[in-house]
Each structure stands twice: as structure tokens, then as C-alpha cells.
Amino acid sequence: MKLSLTPEQTAAVEGARAFARARLHPRVTEFEERGVPKELVRELGDAGLLGALVGDEWGGRPLDPVTWGLVTEEIGKVCCNTRYILTVHASIVAGTLARWGSAAQKSEWLPRLARGEALAAFALSEPDVGSDAASVRTCYEKTDDGFILRGAKRWTSLGALADVFLVIARDANGENGRAVTAFLVPRQLAGVRVEPIRGMMAARGSHIAELHFDNVKLSRADAVGRPGAGFTYVTSTALDLGRYSVAWSAVAVAQAAIEAMVSYALRREQFGRPLQDFQLVKAMVGDAVTDTHAARALCLHAGELRRAADPEAIMATNVAKQFAARVATRTTAAALQLHGANGLSSDYDVERLFREARVLEIIEGSTQIQQLLLGDYGLQTYARATGYP
Amino acid sequence: MATISSVRKFIQGNVLAQKQNVTLSDDDDIFRLGFVNSMMALKLVTFIEKEFNIKVADDELDISTFSTISQIRQFLQRKLGNPIES
Numbered sequence: 027m028k029l030s031l032t033p034e035q036t037a038a039v040e041g042a043r044a045f046a047r048a049r050l051h052p053r054v055t056e057f058e059e060r061g062v063p064k065e066l067v068r069e070l071g072d073a074g075l076l077g078a079l080v081g082d083e084w085g086g087r088p089l090d091p092v093t094w095g096l097v098t099e100e101i102g103k104v105c106c107n108t109r110y111i112l113t114v115h116a117s118i119v120a121g122t123l124a125r126w127g128s129a130a131q132k133s134e135w136l137p138r139l140a141r142g143e144a145l146a147a148f149a150l151s152e153p154d155v156g157s158d159a160a161s162v163r164t165c166y167e168k169t170d171d172g173f174i175l176r177g178a179k180r181w182t183s184l185g186a187l188a189d190v191f192l193v194i195a196r197d198a199n200g201e202n203g204r205a206v207t208a209f210l211v212p213r214q215l216a217g218v219r220v221e222p223i224r225g226m227m228a229a230r231g232s233h234i235a236e237l238h239f240d241n242v243k244l245s246r247a248d249a250v251g252r253p254g255a256g257f258t259y260v261t262s263t264a265l266d267l268g269r270y271s272v273a274w275s276a277v278a279v280a281q282a283a284i285e286a287m288v289s290y291a292l293r294r295e296q297f298g299r300p301l302q303d304f305q306l307v308k309a310m311v312g313d314a315v316t317d318t319h320a321a322r323a324l325c326l327h328a329g330e331l332r333r334a335a336d337p338e339a340i341m342a343t344n345v346a347k348q349f350a351a352r353v354a355t356r357t358t359a360a361a362l363q364l365h366g367a368n369g370l371s372s373d374y375d376v377e378r379l380f381r382e383a384r385v386l387e388i389i390e391g392s393t394q395i396q397q398l399l400l401g402d403y404g405l406q407t408y409a410r411a412t413g414y415p
Numbered sequence: 416m417a418t419i420s421s422v423r424k425f426i427q428g429n430v431l432a433q434k435q436n437v438t439l440s441d442d443d444d445i446f447r448l449g450f451v452n453s454m455m456a457l458k459l460v461t462f463i464e465k466e467f468n469i470k471v472a473d474d475e476l477d478i479s480t481f482s483t484i485s486q487i488r489q490f491l492q493r494k495l496g497n498p499i500e501s
């Protein structure tokens with residue numbers, strides 16, 4: 027796909043590609059086995075890969091959404107575990123804070139997040155709360171000078187390594203218990219306990235953790251946005267930023283799978299011919315290319331709308347995420363199939379890509395939740411075209 | 416020029432299909448009536464920012480601020496310092 031990028035955009039994308047090749051590719055297996063190291067966060071910061079959503083005034087290196095998406099693709103193609111840092115730390119937390127943080131929160135955290143001096147994680151999901159995210163049970167009580175936080179979060183990516191968490195909690199005494207607030211919770215506060223989660227099929231190097239908040243004392247200044255607006259605006263912003271990042275991550279995984287397919291089809295011979303000669307193999311490659319190009323086009327469309335601050339960007343991002351995540355699943359499955367038994371071996375990238383793709387249909391709104399949402403969107407958008415009401 | 420009727424039109428054009436034949440008055444709470452979900456709420460803020468060329472600040476982010484057309488109008492009048500036309 028030919029894109030007309032400015033020299034600055036091209037430099038950012040090529041910089042990310044060079045970083046991925048030199049600093050990530052040789053360490054992919056090490057990261058899977060031991061987790062991404064803390065030094066990597068600093069290295070990503072030094073390379074300007076963490077400040078894309080942070081303004082210059084806070085020490086960021088802002089990138090427009092399209093370039094940020096293309097950078098995410100470059101990193102995600104090579105190392106999904108590192109890409110979680112771009113999704114969670116640089117997109118979800120830094121981006122949400124840049125949007126809704128107070129001046130004090132911005133000056134305290136954004137420069138450190140952009141430089142990679144502190145690592146941030148996003149804690150929404152809980153042991154008993156996933157898709158129905160508005161029903162979080164982690165709760166807070168107001169005190170004279172702040173809040174007391176209690177509850178547990180689960181599946182927090184980077185949680186075991188992070189220095190600060192963006193935690194979504196409900197008002198224990200609020201109207202119908204529905205008032206939700208977002209808090210910045212530094213890890214070193216008394217009452218914060220982190221338990222790494224092991225045995226994951228994918229995201230093995232992403233320090234996924236369960237977090238416990240046992241009567242953690244927070245100040246008023248730790249709330250992000252006005253208390254009560256934490257779901258409708260703060261969480262929605264975080265999820266929107268996350269979805270955009272995950273959509274590009276899915277394109278990244280699908281693209282990596284295509285390249286693995288092509289490499290294998292050219293070299294592997296059966297029946298005295300390379301696999302690439304067989305029409306059914308060509309069909310697999312052709313479908314993968316069509317799907318992946320279409321997914322990337324949807325991501326670019328969402329990126330352009332985001333750049334224009336168009337309200338339609340939110341739905342375009344959902345469309346891109348839902349499509350790209352499914353493309354990642356079927357393209358990595360095809361790539362694995364094309365590799366035969368080798369596809370199941372960790373000697374080949376497709377084994378890892380297949381596992382990583384599975385995550386993308388679950389996080390940031392599962393495929394089913396996206397289908398429901400986009401179904402409503404379709405009914406709402408095209409109802410008038412049918413002459414209704 | 417941006418007017419409150421553009422906000423009204425935006426909300427009416429973005430409500431769930433099941434609610435499209437319901438007329439919204441200026442004091443109806445769009446959240447309580449189930450007209451919008453949180454994604455729509457964010458879309459509404461983005462629309463208002465673009466339409467009126469403003470940036471909603473973190474301390475203005477109250478659920479009530481954008482819950483009715485009248486509240487949105489009052490918010491815009493405070494923010495822009497002049498009356499907003501119908």
C-alpha cells in the first residue's frame with residue numbers, strides 16, 4: 027500500500043523499524059521467557075517511542091495518529107510483548123492523562139512516562155468483571171481529604187512491573203453504585219499488592235498481574251477528571267485509545283504472518299515443487315493479503331478521522347479493531363496451517379503469532395461485544411436511510 | 416455559526432435506533448433516558464469541541480455538564496462568555 031507520508035512521518039516509522047530490528051528481534055524469545063525488562067522501557071523512551079501522545083510541553087514527542095499507528099505496526103510485527111508497552115503505557119495511560127489529567131498530574135507523570143522513567147498500567151478488568159466494565163466492584167469511599175480504595179483487579183498488563191496504575195473504581199456510596207472514578211495509584215502506596223499471573227498462552231512477557239488494593243489511601247489530587255465521570259469519559263477515552271492501538275497491533279501480527287507464509291512457501295518443497303506453486307497455497311496467501319490490506323485501510327481511515335478530531339473516529343476505530351482482530355486470527359491460523367507440523371513448533375514465528383493473535387479478539391472489547399456495538403451503530407446510522415421512523 | 420440546534424441535531428442523529436422516534440426536549444437527561452452509551456457520550460464531547468472550537472477541561476468533566484441540551488447550552492455560554500443561539 028503506497029502512503030504519502032511527510033519526511034518526518036517516514037523518519038518516525040523507519041526509526042521504529044530500525045529499533046525493532048536491532049533491539050527487539052534478537053531478544054523476542056528472551057522476553058517471552060523472562061518478560062520484558064525494565065531497562066527496555068527506558069530504551070523505548072530514549073528512542074522517542076513512548077511520548078507520541080504527550081505534548082512537547084510535557085517532554086513528549088507527539089506523533090499524529092496515522093504515524094503512531096504505523097509505528098505500532100512496526101514494533102508489533104516484531105515483538106508483541108514490547109508492543110504492550112506502546113498500547114498500555116504510551117497509548118492508554120499517557121494518552122488518557124494527556125487528555126483528562128489535571129495540570130499537576132500532567133507535570134508529575136507525563137515527562138516520566140514519555141522518557142520511560144516510570145511505567146504505567148491500566149487496571150479496569152477484575153476477577154468477576156470483564157466485558158461489563160461499567161460494573162466494576164473495586165470501590166472507593168470519600169474521606170475528608172481524599173479517598174480509600176479497596177478491591178482487586180485482574181489481567182493488568184505490565185502490572186507486575188509498573189510504577190503507577192490507572193485504576194477504575196466505583197463510589198461505594200454513590201447513587202445506584204454506578205458513579206465511577208479513575209485514579210492514579212502509585213505502586214509504592216501502602217496497601218497496594220501485586221501478584222504476577224503465570225501460565226498465559228500469550229502475552230507471556232507482558233508481566234500480567236492481579237492487583238490488590240487493601241484500603242489504599244488516596245488524596246483528592248489522585249482522581250483523574252471529576253469524580254463520577256470516570257467511566258463515561260475517562261475510561262471511554264482509555265478504551266478508545268487502546269482499541270486504536272490494538273487494531274494496529276492486529277495488522278502487525280497479520281502482516282508478520284503473511285511474511286512468514288511467503289518465506290515458507292518459497293522454500294518448503296513437497297511433491298518435488300515449492301509450496302508456492304500450489305494453487306491452494308496461493309489462495310491462502312491471496313486471502314491473507316486481501317484481509318490484511320483491508321484491515322490496514324480501516325486503521326488508516328480511523329487514523330485520519332482521529333487526526334481531524336472527527337467524532338466519527340470513535341466508531342471508525344471500533345470497526346477497524348473488530349475487523350483487524352479477526353483478520354489477525356484467521357491470517358495467523360492460515361500461516362500456521364501452511365507451515366504444517368513446523369507451525370506448531372516454537373522454532374517458527376507463526377506458533378507465537380497464532381497465540382498472540384488470539385488475545386486481540388478478547389481485549390479492548392471482545393469480538394462479540396464489538397459486534398453488538400457495531401450492530402447498534404449500523405441500526406442507528408442507517409435507520410434514517412430506510413425512511414424510519 | 417455554531418448554534419445549540421447543531422447539538423440537538425447531533426444528539427438526535429446519533430441516538431440508538433430504538434429511540435429515534437422519540438422527541439428529545441431540552442431538559443431531557445440523555446443518559447437517564449438511555450439515549451446514549453458512554454461511547455456516544457465521548458463522541459458528543461468530541462463533537463462539541465470541534466463544533467464550538469473549544470477544549471473541555473478535566474475539571475469541567477462532570478456527568479451533568481453534558482446530560483441535557485439545556486446544560487450543554489449553559490456550559491457553552493460559561494465557556495465562551497456569550498449567549499448561544501438556538
Ligand SMILES: Cc1cc2nc3c(=O)[nH]c(=O)nc-3n(C[C@H](O)[C@H](O)[C@H](O)COP(=O)(O)OP(=O)(O)OC[C@H]3O[C@@H](n4cnc5c(N)ncnc54)[C@H](O)[C@@H]3O)c2cc1C
Nearest residue numbers: 148149150151156157181182183229385388389390392394
Ligand atoms: C493478554 C491480556 C491482557 C489484558 N490486559 C488488560 C489490562 O491491561 N487491563 C485490563 O483492565 N484488562 C486487561 N485484560 C482483560 C480484558 O480486557 C478482558 O479479558 C476482556 O475485557 C474480556 O473480559 P473477560 O475476559 O472477563 O470475558 P467475559 O466478559 O467474561 O466474556 C466471556 C465471553 O463471553 C462473551 N460475552 C460477554 N458478554 C457478552 C454479551 N453481552 N453478548 C455476547 N457475548 C458476550 C465475550 O465475548 C467472551 O467471549 C487483558 C486480557 C488479556 C487476555
